[in-house]
């Protein structure tokens with residue numbers, strides 16, 4: 460049975476991806492900080508729950524110990540956005556958290572699990588964002604974090620060209636999950652809802668999860684370098700059709 464690790468599996472894209480990978484026959488190791496949530500998920504999908512804060516070296520070492528010597532898929536999904544303030548009034552503690560999770564956290568998990576991925580001819584999937592493409596107003600901290608993560612992905616693919624492992628990146632645009640915007644705006648539901656105001660059908664976590672499963676299940680010689688995925692109503696960051 461093939462094994463997959465999904466970080467940030469307690470909600471949103473991570474949870475959806477864990478469920479879809481399990482439906483494809485993977486044994487899924489669900490990693491996240493909120494242990495009750497992933498324990499429940501692991502029960503439902505016959506997987507494994509490992510408490511893991513990707514900013515903690517000790518937690519990541521425990522995750523690697525649970526994985527063992529072989530790993531087929533790592534979905535580096537843990538991360539997210541905090542705030543939408545202009546640079547002039549930026550909360551640098553929020554930036555620190557975004558960089559710690561999106562850049563350092565994904566790198567820490569990747570370093571720890573890379574030997575097992577190489578041993579299994581596995582595949583790494585990084586969930587970045589269309590925010591990695593360019594800076595938008597109020598998004599500088601998040602865009603910097605996602606662009607930083609992308610730079611790690613690009614370097615890694617070059618460094619690993621002679622190894623039996625693939626390095627892939629998926630860049631979601633507007634995805635409506637239970638928590639992404641709510642977390643970004645510190646629980647302010649009105650601000651979170653405004654992000655999706657009038658958009659007939661933003662992507663769901665499952666839409667992105669399906670694409671991740673497809674990327675992760677190509678034959679071993681096929682590397683999907685990068686996939687951008689947006690709802691039909693979003694042609695570009697600010698070109699959003701609101702009916």
Ligand code: 8X3
Nearest residue numbers: 588589590631632633
């Ligand atoms: C989510 C896309 O537009 O909030 O990563 O940057 S956006």
